[in-house]
Amino acid sequence: MKKLLLHKVSKSFQTEIPLPSSKSESNRALIINALAGGKDNLSNLAEARDTQTMMRLLASDDAVADVIDAGTTMRFLTAYFAITGQQKTMTGTPRMCDRPIGILVDALRTLGAEIEYVKNEGYPPLNLKGFNFSGNNHLKIRGDVSSQYISAILMIAPLLPEGLVLEITGELGSKPYIEMTLQQMACFGIDFKADWASKTITVPAQKYQAIPYAIESDWSGASYWFTVVALSENPDASLELLGLKENSLQGDSVVTQIMSHLGVKSEYTGRGFKLTKIKEAESLEWDFTNCPDLAQTICVVASAKNIPLTLTGIESLKVKETDRIFALQTELAKIGGKLVEIETNHKYLLTTDQISFDKPAFHTYDDHRMAMAFAPLALSYDVIIEEPDVVVKSYPSFWKHLSAIVEIEEI
Numbered sequence: 344m345k346k347l348l349l350h351k352v353s354k355s356f357q358t359e360i361p362l363p364s365s366k367s368e369s370n371r372a373l374i375i376n377a378l379a380g381g382k383d384n385l386s387n388l389a390e391a392r393d394t395q396t397m398m399r400l401l402a403s404d405d406a407v408a409d410v411i412d413a414g415t416t417m418r419f420l421t422a423y424f425a426i427t428g429q430q431k432t433m434t435g436t437p438r439m440c441d442r443p444i445g446i447l448v449d450a451l452r453t454l455g456a457e458i459e460y461v462k463n464e465g466y467p468p469l470n471l472k473g474f475n476f477s478g479n480n481h482l483k484i485r486g487d488v489s490s491q492y493i494s495a496i497l498m499i500a501p502l503l504p505e506g507l508v509l510e511i512t513g514e515l516g517s518k519p520y521i522e523m524t525l526q527q528m529a530c531f532g533i534d535f536k537a538d539w540a541s542k543t544i545t546v547p548a549q550k551y552q553a554i555p556y557a558i559e560s561d562w563s564g565a566s567y568w569f570t571v572v573a574l575s576e577n578p579d580a581s582l583e584l585l586g587l588k589e590n591s592l593q594g595d596s597v598v599t600q601i602m603s604h605l606g607v608k609s610e611y612t613g614r615g616f617k618l619t620k621i622k623e624a625e626s627l628e629w630d631f632t633n634c635p636d637l638a639q640t641i642c643v644v645a646s647a648k649n650i651p652l653t654l655t656g657i658e659s660l661k662v663k664e665t666d667r668i669f670a671l672q673t674e675l676a677k678i679g680g681k682l683v684e685i686e687t688n689h690k691y692l693l694t695t696d697q698i699s700f701d702k703p704a705f706h707t708y709d710d711h712r713m714a715m716a717f718a719p720l721a722l723s724y725d726v727i728i729e730e731p732d733v734v735v736k737s738y739p740s741f742w743k744h745l746s747a748i749v750e751i752e753e754i
C-alpha cells in the first residue's frame with residue numbers, strides 16, 4: 344500500500360497557493376457547452392479526474408461510459424446521453440454502483456427516456472436505450488438525497504419541447520449547487536424562474552448560446568488551506584489562495600465564515616484570499632446542509648483544536664465517495680475525537696479526549712476529502728496518509744502544493 348509520511352511542521356510560512364479550478368463548475372460548463380454546440384469555448388477547466396473523465400466521455404463514441412467514481416459525471420452524463428438519444432451503458436467503480444440514482448432515472452423516464460438497470464434496481468450500471476418525449480412538462484423530484492439529480496434535469500430542461508416545471512419535494516440539500524447550475528445556465532443565455540418558497544423552478548424551452556466561459560478556482564479545495572493556517576503553531580503564519588473569487592458561484596465559499604470561528608481570518612486581495620490567524624471560538628454549531636463537502640475539513644480542525652462541534656445536515660455524507668460519517672468516526676478516534684449522533688433528528692456532536700498517540704496513520708476510504716482533510720494535521724504532529732493518490736479526483740496537485748509547507752516522504 345502506498346503511504347506518505349508527513350513530517351511535523353515547525354517553521355512559519357507566508358506562501359501563495361495556486362488553487363485548482365472547480366470540478367463542479369467545470370462539469371456543468373462541459374455539459375452546457377456540449378448542449379450549446381460550443382467547441383473550444385471553455386477556459387481554466389479543472390485538472391480533477393472527475394472533469395477529465397467528463398471530457399473523455401463526452402468525446403467518446405464507445406457504448407460504455409465508465410465514470411470511475413465521479414458522482415456529477417455519472418448523474419449529469421446520464422441526463423445528457425438520455426436527452427440526446429444516445430445508447431450508452433453508464434457504469435463506474437463498485438462504490439459508484441452503490442450510490443443511488445433511482446430518483447434521476449425515474450425523472451428521466453417520466454420525461455420519455457428508456458432506461459434499464461443492469462443489476463440492481465435504483466443503482467448503476469444503467470442501459471440508456473433512447474428518448475421519446477412523453478408530453479410531460481411538470482416533474483416532482485425529491486431534494487433530500489442528492490442535488491445532482493436536480494442539476495442534471497435542469498441542464499437538459501431547455502431542450503425539452505415544452506420546457507419544464509420542476510417541483511422539489513421534501514427537504515432540499517446542497518441548494519447552492521442547484522443555484523450554481525442555474526447561474527451557469529443563465530450565463531449561456533437561459534431564462535428561468537426559481538420560486539424558492541414553493542421550491543419550483545420553471546425553465547421554458549429555449550436554446551443555449553455558446554459563449555466563452557472561464558471556470559473559477561475551487562472553494563472546496565481551498566478549505567484544506569484554511570486548516571493549514573488554523574493548525575499552524577506560528578501566530579504569523581499566512582497563506583494567499585490565488586484565483587478565488589469574492590462573489591463565487593460556489594456555496595463552499597462559506598468556509599470563510601465557518602473558519603472565522605475556528606481561528607482563521609480571510610481577506611480578499613484582488614487576486615484571491617489571504618488567510619491569517621485569529622482567536623477561535625470556544626465551541627461551534629453548524630448546519631452543513633448547504634455545504635456537505637466541508638464537513639470533513641471542519642471536523643478535523645475542531646477535533647485538533649479541541650473545540651466542541653455540533654453538526655447538523657450531514658446525512659448525505661453516507662452516500663458520497665464512502666460513508667463519510669463512518670470514515671470520520673473511525674479516523675477521528677485515532678486523535679481522540681468522538682463523533683456521535685446525539686439525537687434521533689440527525690444531530691451529531693464531536694468532542695475530543697486527550698489520548699496519547701504517535702504518528703497516526705489515516706486510512707482514506709477511496710475518498711479524496713479524507714486524505715486532504717487529515718493531511719494538515721502535520722502542522723501539529725507527524726502523520727501518515729494511506730493511499731494518498733485518491734486526491735486526483737478533485738485536486739491532483741494537492742501533495743505538490745502541500746510540499747511547499749510540509750516535508751513529505753513516501754514510505
Ligand SMILES: O=C(O)C1=C[C@@H](OP(=O)(O)O)[C@@H](O)[C@H](O)C1
Nearest residue numbers: 367415489490491517520636659
Ligand atoms: O453538484 C455538484 O457539483 C455537487 C453537489 C454535492 O452533492 P450532493 O448534491 O449529492 O450533496 C457535492 O457534495 C458534490 O461534491 C458536488
Ligand SMILES: C=C(OP(=O)(O)O)C(=O)O
Nearest residue numbers: 412413414415636663664
Ligand atoms: C461528493 C463529491 O463528489 P461526487 O458526488 O461528484 O462524486 C465530492 O467531491 O466530495
